[in-house]
């Protein structure tokens with residue numbers, strides 16, 4: 001479990017993290033989202049015990065990171081932003097060093113080494129210096145050191161940053177498997193990652209909490225939530241006809257591809273009436289889809305001041 005209470009960090013006059021209270025439980029992947037400079041890395045560094053809070057507390061599995069730092073660090077794996085230090089070591093030397101630092105016995109150490117090297121596909125670069133690896137490989141080595149002691153809590157700062165789509169997929173699968181019985185906090189700028197991984201999302205800006213909700217709850221705040229969109233090239237679908245449906249609030253046509261989006265009045269469900277109307281008129285449409293809502297729009301709205309604390 002991860003808990004912060006009124007966690008605050010000031011740099012001179014700047015309050016980078018401002019009275020932040022968040023909580024993540026086992027089985028949860030909590031996504032920490034926010035614009036550049038929102039305070040995500042600062043929050044994670046405080047939870048990981050790498051940065052002193054100015055005030056407030058952070059606890060990992062119940063251990064206060066300031067009062068019981070060793071106990072907190074023992075149950076925590078941390079992937080910092082960027083590349084791992086000790087770039088002059090080979091991947092094998094680095095992971096062996098971390099395993100020794102973590103106090104694993106020979107047998108467990110060997111088992112865990114094999115496991116993470118296999119899981120993150122590092123077999124081919126074990127004897128290469130970290131400094132000479134590609135960005136994606138360095139990220140995977142960083143992730144390997146974060147999980148090698150099989151921690152209960154993981155704090156991962158942009159875990160898929162710099163990875164190609166295949167590697168992103170591999171790392172997301174790994175996080176997904178680990179999430180079953182662990183608590184995971186990840187920061188990301190990729191909203192697709194929120195869909196792929198997170199079952200809860202915290203949005204911050206200027207160090208302050210702006211939203212704490214499930215991805216579905218956030219999507220429900222989008223103006224696209226419940227809208228119906230479809231392509232109807234050359235079918236003569238009339239906006240006027242759709243607009244006469246009592247459940248419909250408005251209609252928009254994408255100027256680029258001509259895709260039609262029909263928006264419901266509050267509380268109305270429009271998929272069925274829209275489909276029925278199109279069928280009755282014998283109009284050909286393709287890719288008709290009920291929209292869940294768009295996280296990018298909600299994120300923009302929340303972080304640019306359109307919405308208050310949730």
Ligand SMILES: Nc1ncnc2c1ncn2[C@@H]1O[C@H](COP(=O)(O)OP(=O)(O)OP(=O)(O)O)[C@@H](O)[C@H]1O
Nearest residue numbers: 011014015016034035036037038039040041042043
């Ligand atoms: N050591 C420092 N000294 C002074 N200001 C700092 C320091 N570290 C961070 N800051 C400031 O604190 C604020 C939060 O930074 P932080 O790196 O936590 O944001 P972030 O959300 O992780 O950003 P990004 O998405 O760009 O990585 C920023 O305004 C940053 O300039």
